[in-house]
Amino acid sequence: MLTIDNLDVWFGDPPDRVDAVKNAAFSVAKGESFGLVGESGSGKSTILRAVAGLIDSWSGRIDVDGRPVHARRRDRAFYKTVQMVFQDPYASLHPRHSVDTVLSEALGLQGMGDIDRRITKLLEDVGLGKGFRFRYPHQLSGGQRQRVAIARALAAEPRLLLLDEPTSALDVSVQAEILNLLVDLRAEHGLTYVMVSHDLAVVGHICDRLAVMQHGRIVEIMSVEALRKGEGTQEYTRHLITASA
C-alpha cells in the first residue's frame, strides 16, 4: 500500500539546512498497521507529513498503492486514497464550523453526492449519534472531537490512514475508546494504518510492525511480538522499551 525508499526530508537551505529524515525505507502491506516510534525530533511525524503532501522538500521515493507520488502536486485520486488524523483535536477542528459543515465540506471536496445520508453514516461509524451533527467543537469533549476528526478523514473513504499521535492529547479512559474505535474501523473498512506515537504500549495495541527512529534515521524495524518480548537488536530500542515500561 505504501512503499518508502531512500527518503530524505530537510528544512531550510544551506548553511542552515536541517536534515530531519535521512535515508528512510520501509513498506506497509495492504491492510497492515505500521507504527513509527521515537522521541520528539526523531523525524517520525516528518515522514508522515511528507507522505501526506504537507512537506515538499524531500527526495527519494514514496509509492502509494503502487504509484509514485509527486513532491508538490497530488491529484484528487491521491487524497481519496490517503487521509490523515492529527494529534490535537482542539487545534485541528475549525472553532466556528459545526460538525455538519466540517463533514459536508470534506464530502464535497471528494465530489460525493447524497451528503445527508453519508454524514449520518459517518457519525454512526465513529460512534457519535445524529445529535452531534449540528454541534460546534466547543460543545464537544476532547474524545468526541477526535471522533469528528476521524470521521472527516473517513469521509473520503480512504484506504490508507495516517495517524499522528491520535490519542496523546486525550485522557487514558478516552484513549481506550478511541483505540478501540480505530481497531474496529480498520476491521470494518479494511484500512491500512501508519501511526506515529511515542507510547510503545499504544503502538503495541494498534500495530503489527513498527520502525524505531532516532536522529532522523530508522534504527530498527521489528514486529510487535518482538517488541513485547523486549527483543530489540539495537541498544536504542532496548533503551526505549525500558524507559516506557
Place this chain on the structure above:
Amino acid sequence: MTQSLLQVRNLRVTFPSRQGEFHAVRGVSFDLGRERLGVVGESGSGKSMTGRAILGLVRPPGRVTADRLELDGESILNLPERRMRKLRGSRISMVMQDPKFSLNPVMTVGDQIMEAYRLHAGGSRDIARQKALEMLNAVQIRDPERVMKTYPHEVSGGMGQRIMIAMMLAPDPQILIADEPTSALDVSVRGEVLSIMDGLVRDRGMGLIFISHDLNLVSKFCDRVLIMYAGRIVETLAASDLHNARHPYTQGLLSSLPRLDAPVKRLPVLQREESWRDGELQIKLSGKI
C-alpha cells in the same frame, strides 16, 4: 504523628457561570508531610485547580473556601496578594507543565534564576550567580556557565524543565507543587527529570505534590496517591497498593491502559456511574498508618 507541612480541610473552588455555580473542587481534604504525594485524575477532575488554590492562584470570579488551609500551622487561605507573594516561591513553589510557557522568552536563563533567588533571599548578584550555578549543577546540567547565558528558545524541552526546577528550588521552599511537570517531555527525558526532582525533594526534606494524569508514573514515583474524580478525592492509596485499588473509578482507569506485556483485543472502556460524583466516601487524611 510527624508534623504535617500542609493541612487542607474541605477545600472548595467555585466559579459562577450562566448555568449557576460550577464547583471545580468540592471538599478536598488531605495532609501533606515530608513525602511525595501524587494527585491523579482526568482532565476536569479538579486536580490542577487544587494546586492553584493552595498557591492562591485562582483568579476572581473564582472563589476558594476551606475549613482550614494551613502551611506549617499558619492559615494561608485567601491571604492578601502581597503576603501571598512572599510565600509563593520562598515557601511553596510550583513547576508548571510546559517550560516553553513558563520561562520568560526575552531574559537569559541565568538572569531568570538569579532574579527568582534574589527576590526571596536578597543578597548580591555574585551570591545569586553562585546559587544559580549551583542549582543548575544540581539539576545535572552539564555546562551551567554556558546555559546561564542562553535564552529559553535555545534549550530543549527537557532542559527547559530542569531549568524551571532549578529556579523553583533555588529559594529552598518547603513544598513543591509540580503540575504535570513531565507531560510535555519525551519518555526518554522524563525519567531523568523525575529522578532529579526526586533526589532534590528527598535531600531537602521537602513535601511534594505531584499532579499528573499518568497513573503508572505516579505509582512509581510517589509515596501516596490521591485519586480525584469530579472535584473530589474518591480514594487515597499507598502508591505501592495502587494495583489493589478498591474504587471502581481507579480500577477502570488502570484497566483502560494498553500494556505491552498483556495484550488484549479490546481495551475495557470506563463506564462512569452517577454515584461516583456524590456517593459516600471514606478518606484517610494522612499518610501515617
